[in-house]
Amino acid sequence: MNQGHPPPGLRVLITTNEPWGTYHVQPLLDEAARRGWELIQVVPDVSRIKPGDPVPTATPRTAPPADLLVVAGAGDWPVEVAGRFPRLPLAASGLAYLGPREAADAGRLRPRLRAITAASQGAALAFAGHLGTRRTITVVGSPRTDDLPKRVPEPGLVLVLTSVTHPDSTGEAAPGTDLLLAAAEELRTAGKRIMVGLHPREDPALWARHEISQVSSQTAAARAEAAIGIPGTVFPLIAAVGTPLVGCTDPALRVPDYLLTVCSSTIDDAALAVSAVDNARLPASETLREGIGPVGGSAGRLFDVWSKAARGDVVELA
Structure with missing residues (x-):
């Protein structure tokens, strides 16, 4: 050395x-x-x-x-x-x-x-x-x-952000997949177009009935009216694009506060997903800066x- x-x-x-x-x-x-x-x-x-x-x-x-x-x-x-x-x-x-x-x-x-x-x-x-x-x-x-993508949201398109369903030797998992799957189904039934941004270690078979993004979740977010998912590292990155977020918070989930504060709202019941997405807005600029950092x-x-x-x-x- x-x-x-x-x-x-x-x-x-x-x-x-x-x-x-x-x-x-x-x-x-x-x-x-x-x-x-x-x-x-x-x-x-x-x-x-x-x-x-x-x-x-x-x-x-x-x-x-x-x-x-x-x-x-x-x-x-x-x-x-x-x-x-x-x-x-x-x-x-x-x-x-x-x-x-x-x-x-x-x-x-x-x-x-x-x-x-x-x-x-x-x-x-x-x-x-x-x-x-x-x-x-x-x-x-x-x-x-x-290098943020330019946001051009498409009407009715919702980006679903997964975590990892099962821990393995590569890393841990975050609870909430069942809640997120149910929320995605509620949104699809309400007429939303669903695009799934997979965590790199998520099992894609769980999301086979939906369109899976072939680009990064951050790039895909530029097309979405809103994003919904299990709060994780990608959340501040999505907020930086300008796309509002809804967090699915399983009772067993423990994440730092800053990942929750960049959300428009959080839900613990899939029945709330449609309303939360329809009303999703970005938080105040000071809140975003604290969660995203300098861009x-x-x-x-x-x-x-x-x-x-x-x-x-x-x-x-x-």
Whole structure:
């Protein structure tokens, strides 16, 4: 690994709470290419990496020398990887939503962290809880809002945003699929056109009776009058497009407040879906800013923080 001042073209290892979930790293590849950086996601093995995945991957044994290790959470896998690279500078960046409860082994990461970033003030509050820290977290925005599609809503089109029905070795699941399926049926019966934006790990067979979007949920949202789904990482991204959201909140669901505040409303009964969608509106601009974060230039801000951390700086500025 590099010592002292690293060269401009950094090599950054990244590891997430979803050990094989490369979809959180993929939005960073354009900025990496622009800067001449190399991003490599560290995975337990390559058995679950699909052929042609654009995100370079390596195991802890095959990872090349690097300038920085970024953990996107304090789950079992990121903590294990950090332990495998004890001499690498370490940063933590919230690339996906995490609940505010402190992770069991977060204390093993905290002393090494040179920088912590999150997309928004709301995400920063939740990420601080996850890491068990009171340090300042640098709010950089989400790179997925750097190039927003132009919104041209089509009458009667509703985007349904799924989560993951069953947990597996790749990551956890969020409850609420039955509620969302029933809500989609209520909307279809009321004459709405349903398009489904699948979570990357969702079982598409559950949604086979509906049209499944062939583009990203954020791109699909530009066509929808409203979106309804299980609150997750994509919710602030959809709100950034300008599409109002309705959250389906199963009683067992626990998500950070900022994912709920970007919603027009939340429902726990499918019979309320049609009315909620018909009346969906974006929240106040201040509420949106807290949930979405700064829009435009987010990848650049994130990489600037990583560059400082790789140089040996401790980043504390908000």
